[in-house]
Amino acid sequence: MTPEEVVRIRRIYEEALSMSGSAREEYLMRECQGEEAVRAEVERLLKAHNNIPGWLDQPVFGTARMLPAFEPPKLEGRTLHGYTLIREIGRGGMGVVYLAERSDETFHRRAAIKLVLPPAGSAEIIARFQQEREILASLDHPNIARLLDAGVTEEGWPYFVMEFVEGQPIHTWCDERNLNIRQRVELFRGVIEAVRYAHGHLVVHRDLKPGNIFVTRDGVVKLLDFGIAKVLSSEVVEGEVATLTLARMMTPEYASPEQVKGTAITTLSDVYSLGVVLYELLTGHRPYRLLSAAMHEVARVIAEVEPARPSDVVATSVPATGGHRTQITPEMVSAAREGDPDRLRRRLKGDLDSILLMALRKEPAGRYGSAEAFSEDLQRHLEHRAIRAREATPWERFRRFQRRDPGIFAMGVVFLIAFLFGLAAVALQARHDIQAAIRDASIAAFPAPLLLYIFGLSICGVCAAVYFARAGKARLSGAVGGGLIWALGMIGRLWVEGNNGWWRSRIAGQPDPLMFLSPVTWVAAALLGVAVMLVLLMIGRRFGWKGQALVLLLLGFGQPIRERIWFGEFIPALQFDWGVAPILGSAGMLIAAGVFALLVMRLIAGPEARSRERQ
Numbered sequence: 224m225t226p227e228e229v230v231r232i233r234r235i236y237e238e239a240l241s242m243s244g245s246a247r248e249e250y251l252m253r254e255c256q257g258e259e260a261v262r263a264e265v266e267r268l269l270k271a272h273n274n275i276p277g278w279l280d281q282p283v284f285g286t287a288r289m290l291p292a293f294e295p296p297k298l299e300g301r302t303l304h305g306y307t308l309i310r311e312i313g314r315g316g317m318g319v320v321y322l323a324e325r326s327d328e329t330f331h332r333r334a335a336i337k338l339v340l341p342p343a344g345s346a347e348i349i350a351r352f353q354q355e356r357e358i359l360a361s362l363d364h365p366n367i368a369r370l371l372d373a374g375v376t377e378e379g380w381p382y383f384v385m386e387f388v389e390g391q392p393i394h395t396w397c398d399e400r401n402l403n404i405r406q407r408v409e410l411f412r413g414v415i416e417a418v419r420y421a422h423g424h425l426v427v428h429r430d431l432k433p434g435n436i437f438v439t440r441d442g443v444v445k446l447l448d449f450g451i452a453k454v455l456s457s458e459v460v461e462g463e464v465a466t467l468t469l470a471r472m473m474t475p476e477y478a479s480p481e482q483v484k485g486t487a488i489t490t491l492s493d494v495y496s497l498g499v500v501l502y503e504l505l506t507g508h509r510p511y512r513l514l515s516a517a518m519h520e521v522a523r524v525i526a527e528v529e530p531a532r533p534s535d536v537v538a539t540s541v542p543a544t545g546g547h548r549t550q551i552t553p554e555m556v557s558a559a560r561e562g563d564p565d566r567l568r569r570r571l572k573g574d575l576d577s578i579l580l581m582a583l584r585k586e587p588a589g590r591y592g593s594a595e596a597f598s599e600d601l602q603r604h605l606e607h608r609a610i611r612a613r614e615a616t617p618w619e620r621f622r623r624f625q626r627r628d629p630g631i632f633a634m635g636v637v638f639l640i641a642f643l644f645g646l647a648a649v650a651l652q653a654r655h656d657i658q659a660a661i662r663d664a665s666i667a668a669f670p671a672p673l674l675l676y677i678f679g680l681s682i683c684g685v686c687a688a689v690y691f692a693r694a695g696k697a698r699l700s701g702a703v704g705g706g707l708i709w710a711l712g713m714i715g716r717l718w719v720e721g722n723n724g725w726w727r728s729r730i731a732g733q734p735d736p737l738m739f740l741s742p743v744t745w746v747a748a749a750l751l752g753v754a755v756m757l758v759l760l761m762i763g764r765r766f767g768w769k770g771q772a773l774v775l776l777l778l779g780f781g782q783p784i785r786e787r788i789w790f791g792e793f794i795p796a797l798q799f800d801w802g803v804a805p806i807l808g809s810a811g812m813l814i815a816a817g818v819f820a821l822l823v824m825r826l827i828a829g830p831e832a833r834s835r836e837r838q
Contacts, residue, residue, distance in 0.1 A: 235251070235254050235255065238250065242313065244310070246313040299311075304374050318337050319338055320337045335368075362420070366417035367421070370384070392434055392437060393411070393433055395433075396438040414444050415497060415597055418431065419598065427489065430477075431497060436500065475525070476509055477499045479491075505533060505579075506571070511525060530580065530583050532576045581612040607622075642680075642683075653672070674738060674747070689757060698760060698828050702756040702760065713816065716816070721735075725799065756824050782810075787799040
């Protein structure tokens with residue numbers, strides 16, 4: 224048996240100690256599925272624990288009045304407030320839970336009754352038990368198990384009657400039905416909605432885990448067990464539980480860094496735990512491997528070790544940062560309706576990676592600001608919209624638009640094809656007009672249709688750049704300022720080149736046959752400049768200033784060469800000088816205009832334009 228297996232057996236055994244009955248059986252089936260040797264060893268340890276004699280708990284030297292060890296009473300068949308206890312269904316540090324049935328003939332109803340029994344009935348535990356009852360009484364939500372009644376037994380044991388949720392833990396429910404990734408995310412949004420509702424009532428759950436999230440036969444999510452919840456408006460809660468151990472105040476595998484470090488708990492702690500549960504629900508692994516049950520080791524791993532990307536975890540048979548499953552299961556492969564783990568990895572890569580890692584950030588300020596924001600980003604992913612957890616690339620935004628609005632996308636493609644055909648027709652007509660004007664000086668060239676098409680192309684370019692760059696007001700204002708500088712550079716360059724004879728008209732009597740220096744060209748150049756600035760902004764966020772410099776070099780040298788081919792050969796209205804000096808001079812002026820335009824854009828847009836967020 225390997226050291227890792229020994230550590231894993233110990234963890235499962237220690238968790239199973241606090242359970243009994245069907246709850247323990249379900250836990251062992253979930254944790255040891257396909258690993259009979261591990262389960263056999265855990266059951267052997269549990270059996271040995273049950274056979275430990277009670278006198279071993281008593282000190283060797285003690286008083287003659289030592290009280291005997293408490294034997295939990297057999298409560299099956301007992302009636303509490305009109306309910307008959309049927310069997311025990313759960314046990315933990317906060318008490319014991321029984322399945323109960325309405326004992327009168329008013330109506331038939333099953334319920335779960337939770338009691339605090341000695342020796343758990345210390346003052347701290349009872350205070351927290353009463354607090355849990357008050358919390359549940361204040362929460363009325365379809366995804367939260369309802370409080371039906373409460374009271375105290377003849378022995379003074381407090382109890383409350385809960386809605387009995389007949390279902391399975393969310394992970395088991397999803398695996399048995401082979402739900403795909405989308406279905407799991409949609410189901411999990413119901414969990415987040417319940418947590419969001421609790422947060423709206425100033426309640427932090429603090430123990431979110433699969434065992435506290437059940438799904439009914441009808442597919443309704445139910446959030447259970449507010450036993451260690453925190454009321455944010457209460458000043459007494461923390462004092463009441465100061466003497467409780469950290470292990471009893473949380474489930475380490477799902478706890479947030481601030482919980483294991485003992486710092487302030489807020490609603491963002493639940494956001495973190497939600498991220499852990501969703502991580503396990505989508506990958507079959509937990510974000511961390513806890514190699515020791517020692518609390519200092521638990522705190523170190525959760526507070527310091529960064530979780531692996533979900534897509535990287537499912538790409539290997541054994542996760543690098545740990546988890547409770549040691550291999551990719553058939554359920555997780557089918558969860559993406561794919562035939563191999565690589566397809567599942569590609570399904571998780573991108574949005575879901577970023578969403579989960581944002582929810583699992585160590586510093587609370589770096590996570591989603593609320594459970595609602597977490598849910599909204601998941602919904603954006605399902606709707607193929609850009610998420611807030613990361614900056615989407617232009618190609619990703621294009622693919623999202625294609626999947627989200629296929630009808631509008633098809634119309635856009637048709638419009639683009641028609642536009643390109645129209646541009647080709649206008650360009651051919653301009654070519655014939657120019658050639659005719661060259662042959663006969665009495666014929667005036669009329670390039671206005673071509674200019675209007677170029678003007679329309681500039682407008683489309685600006686709209687596309689604004690959409691794909693996710694340009695806010697600051698970015699757009701900076702791009703407009705930089706675009707005007709770019710337009711001045713373009714027109715100024717053409718004016719300098721014309722005065723130096725680097726280009727000249729081939730049509731007698733028309734020194735500017737293509738209206739290079741007309742107001743229409745100025746406006747078109749300004750629009751084109753705005754689009755260029757937005758493209759440079761996107762390139763800068765992804766590749767930094769080096770990427771921007773490379774694009775400016777390509778634009779600077781590409782534009783003079785393109786003009787010489789387009790307006791000197793295809794539409795032969797101008798005679799260009801192909802010398803090295805004219806091309807270098809033209810490129811230098813364009814690059815200088817681009818650099819100056821970038822500086823102006825950054826000055827106007829501020830830090831938003833200077834950010835270099837890498838994907």
